[in-house]
Amino acid sequence: MNVDALLVLSFGGPEGLDEVRPFLENVVRGRNVPPERLDEVEAHYKPFGGVSPINARNRELIEAIRARTDLPVYFGNRNWHPMVEDTVAEMTRDGVRRALVFATSAYGGYSACRQYNEDIARGRAAVGEEAPELVKLRHFYDHPAFIGANADAVRAARSSFPADVRDGARVVFTAHSIPVAADETDGVPAEGNHRYSRQVAEAARLVAAELGLDDYDLVWQSRSGPPRVPWLTPEPEPTVEALAKAGVPAVVMAPIGFVSDHVEVVWDLDEELRELAEGLGLGFARAATAGPDPRFADMVVELIAEHTCGVAPRGLGDVPKAGCTVDGAPCAVDCCGAESL
Template identity: 75%
Template sequence: MSEFDALLVLSFGGPEGPADVRPFLENVVRGRGVPAERLDAVEEHYQHFGGVSPLNARNREIISAVRERIELPVYFGNRNWYPMVEDTVAEMARDGVRRGLVFATSAYGGYSACRQYQEDIARARKAVGERAPELVKLRHFFDHPLFVAANADAVRAARSTLPEDQRDAARIVFTAHSVPVAADAAAGPPDEGGHRYSRQIAEASRLVAAKLGVSEYDVVWQSRSGPPQVPWLEPDIVDHIDALHARGVHAVVVAPIGFVSDHVEVIWDLDTEARERAEELGMGFARAATAGPDPRFADMVAELVAEHLHDAAPLSLGDVPAGGCTVNGTPCAVDCCRPAGRPR
């Protein structure tokens, strides 16, 4: 049995009021050279919802559910907004935590989805100094049976909201956050051929579709933010709805497989833009819930923790390589998931 005395839930963060939006966005893009006009457009999306992202509230709900399932104290920290991870790790040190597990709210590999969380851990520990607890990041969970089951049931529930004559023929469309093609190519150790992020998205989609008994489905992308001359993963969800309509598809069920919880990119890109486009085309549209609110998601977190506390056997359904564990911020593989453009 390994000795751990806390769990840190580490997430992206989101604004909780109109005044938070701009400084939050500036935290997100710091050092990336994103033009101000792009921030203006994204800020408008947040203000459309009162300047509040649902993400922090959803994470607090997950934390509450996890606390009912494990024997460790559970802390909450974010990369881009309060509670900031540096402050949380300082709190853990003051509370006497010496060795903690970290659950990052992303199921996948890749730079932003995994390695950047490893960098967050290292940065927070450095800020706290020698009193900082040792922190071990839990593994990827895109193929965990409970994650797959929660997503499959969410698709079933969404499909049931369509008119009865559209349900059986509705196209299942899985969606995830797009990334630059070059970044995806770097997302994995060279002996795996890279592409860890998109391969894991594809595998999670395959597993959910198999659970549903569906053999034909699509994997598409959303929320790209880079300059048009830089290739990103495609097709975009709205463009894909146009293509499905041209093929005679009358209804779609959109499943945000790449996301654990609703946040503004989900409710803007899918519930607003994609839904509106489908309605313009006269197509039926249903959006599946994210997995985070499902009680099985907290059960899964408890099982991931038990792998370290009680040497429980890891559960997975897929064949695509996973990763994610770190000690003291050291990535699971030296050459894994570097951002595009950085030297290896």
């Protein structure tokens, strides 16, 4: 396939206190999230001056990709500037006719995958007939580079503990929770449901296997819906409390569900969960996300090469992947149901 550019498409994040509320309103539009929940989340941004780390991390990733490829690399977001509509318009003005799209999520599911396809369609529709063809790259939850980067991040976090604590430290993988009903529709019938949770669990298993761990935990953090709606569990807090009660000396939180730091990582884990763990007498360390690891940019270039140079796709897991593979069709239109609250 001949391509003219790469679009790095991400979630977006505010970069000032005055941007936080409109950003959050974009995130939850149409999802019936109560205003008091937005008030609570908005407060999480204040210690950081209203700045989410995600845009800076994405700009760093883009520079790393540019150092590895001759393709022009563009940046667009779903929820905040630079918005995908503006970026697709810029690409059109620059004469881009066909581009690959790297979405900064490793997994399937509505918010993690299908909504990025909707973002692409919205960006093209805003431009009209002159918009370039945009082809979203596949899931990469089990790519060896992604698994290796996460495994080394856990090793580094464990090494921060004193020697007498290190061996007993419990690894707890964490990913963003979603409504159970949404997870149950994450997959076409031939592949089975629960694609998001199954892929996350498989990524955690692969990282644990590389670390030689037979026992670990997987939790689901940062739920935002009303209490009446079931979300994926267990949540981090009761898991950490149970580990403390069982006499575990320390925990390593490994954010396997995130490719980059943002507020759900630097507040929910680094602040709130750390405070809980240390209050229970547990040592606490948080593993780095995979995005800043040089292997992550290498992986993006390899995903591009699957389309441009016929490089064979690599993967370690058994849970089906989707997206625009070299030999397959794009995701089915109704593959992953919306996360209705």
